[in-house]
Amino acid sequence: RKEVEQDPGPFNVPEGATVAFNCTYSNSASQSFFWYRQDCRKEPKLLMSVYSSGNEDGRFTAQLNRASQYISLLIRDSKLSDSATYLCVVRNTGKLIFGQGTTLQVKP
Amino acid sequence: ETGVTQTPRHLVMGMTNKKSLKCEQHLGHNAMYWYKQSAKKPLELMFVYSLEERVENNSVPSRFSPECPNSSHLFLHLHTLQPEDSALYLCASSQDGTGVSPLHFGNGTRLTVT
Numbered sequence: 001r002k003e004v005e006q007d008p009g010p011f012n013v014p015e016g017a018t019v020a021f022n023c024t025y026s027n028s029a030s031q032s033f034f035w036y037r038q039d040c041r042k043e044p045k046l047l048m049s050v051y052s053s054g055n056e057d058g059r060f061t062a063q064l065n066r067a068s069q070y071i072s073l074l075i076r077d078s079k080l081s082d083s084a085t086y087l088c089v090v091r092n093t094g095k096l097i098f099g100q101g102t103t104l105q106v107k108p
Numbered sequence: 109e110t111g112v113t114q115t116p117r118h119l120v121m122g123m124t125n126k127k128s129l130k131c132e133q134h135l136g137h138n139a140m141y142w143y144k145q146s147a148k149k150p151l152e153l154m155f156v157y158s159l160e161e162r163v164e165n166n167s168v169p170s171r172f173s174p175e176c177p178n179s180s181h182l183f184l185h186l187h188t189l190q191p192e193d194s195a196l197y198l199c200a201s202s203q204d205g206t207g208v209s210p211l212h213f214g215n216g217t218r219l220t221v222t
Contacts, residue, residue: 004150032208043198043213044151087151091207095164098151
């Protein structure tokens, strides 16, 4: 089993839609969780950290479910500019483990 | 200049060549990293330097040799590479090497080994 698993997609959604991605992790002792965004042919950039109580940043909401060992990212009112690959990242004993990424395509 | 800069952006090399990738960070960070990104695979951590000391070598073949002369500069020396080493090589920095602080990536070097 991979340490961090994501559905690669692509998820094709119309503008204005709400879309959610999940990411599962295998190590129950994982300490920190993040979502990074990577645009085509660009470097990854931190989108948001994921806190135990869940957190929101504008149209983006991240949640953590430790019991089921997954994190989620919800995007409301999708924009064309949200088209990117979203990378789930988990910290285990000081190492950051990246998922393969989920590709989102927002269509007009 | 700000952030993390990598050169060259693109590199094509033969299997017998020797080349080096360069990374420079202007963020005052204490940790620097090399990652490899291959198509349809997750980012793979190669090396971590914290305060110029190598703290992680993730079972990387010896044909990849990192060098960190100071906290702002990181090199990846390449020799006798294989075609399967073709990938995007990303440098990153963070405030420290614990994994708590976020990574700031450079825009990468796209390497093709012929």
